[in-house]
Amino acid sequence: MPASVRSATPTSDTVVEISGVLKRYQQRQRSEKLRDALTNLVRPKISTITALDGIDLSVRRGEILAYAGANGAGKSTTIKLLSGLLAPDAGSVRVFGMDPVRQRVPYVRRIGVVFGQRTDLWWDHPVGATFEWKRVVWEIPRERFDRMLAYVKELLGLDAFFQTLARELSLGQRMRADLGLALMHEPELLLLDEPTLGLDVLAKRRMLQSILDLNASRAMTVIVTSHDMPDLEQLASRVVMLHRGAIAFDGAFPALRATLGDRRRLVLTTDAAVAAPTLPGADLVSSTDGQHEYAFDAAQVPIAGLLAEASSLVPVLDVETHRDSIDEVVADLYESWLAR
Numbered sequence: 001m002p003a004s005v006r007s008a009t010p011t012s013d014t015v016v017e018i019s020g021v022l023k024r025y026q027q028r029q030r031s032e033k034l035r036d037a038l039t040n041l042v043r044p045k046i047s048t049i050t051a052l053d054g055i056d057l058s059v060r061r062g063e064i065l066a067y068a069g070a071n072g073a074g075k076s077t078t079i080k081l082l083s084g085l086l087a088p089d090a091g092s093v094r095v096f097g098m099d100p101v102r103q104r105v106p107y108v109r110r111i112g113v114v115f116g117q118r119t120d121l122w123w124d125h126p127v128g129a130t131f132e133w134k135r136v137v138w139e140i141p142r143e144r145f146d147r148m149l150a151y152v153k154e155l156l157g158l159d160a161f162f163q164t165l166a167r168e169l170s171l172g173q174r175m176r177a178d179l180g181l182a183l184m185h186e187p188e189l190l191l192l193d194e195p196t197l198g199l200d201v202l203a204k205r206r207m208l209q210s211i212l213d214l215n216a217s218r219a220m221t222v223i224v225t226s227h228d229m230p231d232l233e234q235l236a237s238r239v240v241m242l243h244r245g246a247i248a249f250d251g252a253f254p255a256l257r258a259t260l261g262d263r264r265r266l267v268l269t270t271d272a273a274v275a276a277p278t279l280p281g282a283d284l285v286s287s288t289d290g291q292h293e294y295a296f297d298a299a300q301v302p303i304a305g306l307l308a309e310a311s312s313l314v315p316v317l318d319v320e321t322h323r324d325s326i327d328e329v330v331a332d333l334y335e336s337w338l339a340r
C-alpha cells in the first residue's frame with residue numbers, strides 16, 4: 001500500500017461522511033456464439049462486480065476534492081451514491097447528515113450534479129428554456145432565479161448562446177450551460193463527473209476557473225472526478241485515488257508525487273556521435289542524435305553527483321532536468337498497484 005494520508009476526521013464541518021460503503025453490480029455475461037443464444041436467454045450467466053469495496057471518506061465544508069482512478073475504479077459509482085441515484089449494499093452515505101436515497105427530495109435541493117457525458121438540457125429547445133423549466137419545476141422564487149441567472153451567465157459566459165438550441169451547442173458551451181443549470185438552486189455541494197472531458201484548452205481553463213471561483217466566492221464544497229490529473233492538480237489540494245473499488249491514496253498532491261520517490265528526468269546533450277554514458281542510479285529512457293534522456297529518483301541519487309559523473313565520462317554540451325509530469329507519476333502508480 002503506498003504512503004497515504006487519512007481523510008479529515010469527522011467534525012461539525014464535515015459535509016460528506018461515507019463509511020464502510022460496499023457496492024456490487026450484477027453483470028449479465030453473454031456468449032457471442034450463435035449456438036449459445038438460447039442459453040443466454042433462458043439461463044444467463046451472471047457475474048458479480050464489486051465496484052466499491054469498503055470505502056471510508058469524509059469531506060469538509062468548502063473543500064475541493066479530486067477523485068481519481070483508472071477506468072472502472074469506482075468513481076462514477078461514488079458520485080451516483082452521493083447523488084442519491086444508487087443506494088449502497090452495505091455501509092452508510094451521509095451528506096449534511098442526510099441519507100441521499102431516503103431523503104432524496106429535500107436532499108437534491110442542496111446538491112448540484114453534472115455528468116460530463118450527459119446533459120440535462122432539452123435537446124430541441126433553446127438553452128434558456130431548460131433554465132425556465134427548472135425555475136417552474138423547482139419552484140425557485142423569481143427574485144432568487146433572476147439573481148442566480150445573472151450570476152451564472154456572468155460566471156460561465158452563457159449570454160452568447162442562451163437562445164441557441166441545445167443540440168447546436170459545442171461541447172464546451174454545453175458543459176457550461178449544464179453547470180449553470182446545476183447551480184440555479186444554489187447548491188452547497190457540487191458533484192462533477194468528468195466536467196472537462198473533451199474540452200479544448202481554452203474551454204477547459206474557463207471551466208476550471210469557474211469551479212475555483214464558485215469555491216472561493218461561495219465556499220462551495222466540490223467533488224470532482226477526472227482522468228485529467230493536471231486539471232485535478234490545478235483545482236484541488238486533496239486527491240483521493242481509487243484502485244479496484246478501494247481507496248489507495250488520500251492526501252495532498254505533493255505527497256502523491258512523492259509516493260514513488262522524487263522522480264525526475266535528466267536530458268544530456270552531447271555531440272551526435274557520442275554514445276549515451278552509463279550513469280549509476282539513472283535509467284536511460286531514450287538516446288537519439290546526442291539527446292540522452294535518463295529517469296532517476298532525486299531522493300536517492302543527488303543530481304550534482306549525476307552531472308559530475310556524466311561530465312567525467314563524455315563532453316556534455318547542455319543539461320536539462322525536470323520533474324515527471326503528474327500523468328507519468330500516476331501511470332507508474334497504476335502500474336505498481338496492478339503488480340501487487
Ligand SMILES: Nc1ncnc2c1ncn2[C@@H]1O[C@H](COP(=O)(O)OP(=O)(O)OP(=O)(O)O)[C@@H](O)[C@H]1O
Nearest residue numbers: 025026027049051070071072073074075076077078
Ligand atoms: N450499471 C452497471 N451495471 C453493471 N456494472 C456496472 C454498472 N456501472 C458500473 N459498473 C461496473 O462497476 C465498476 C466501476 O464502474 P464505475 O463506472 O464506477 O468506474 P469509473 O471509475 O467511473 O470508471 P471510468 O473512469 O471508466 O468512467 C466497473 O467494473 C463497471 O463495469
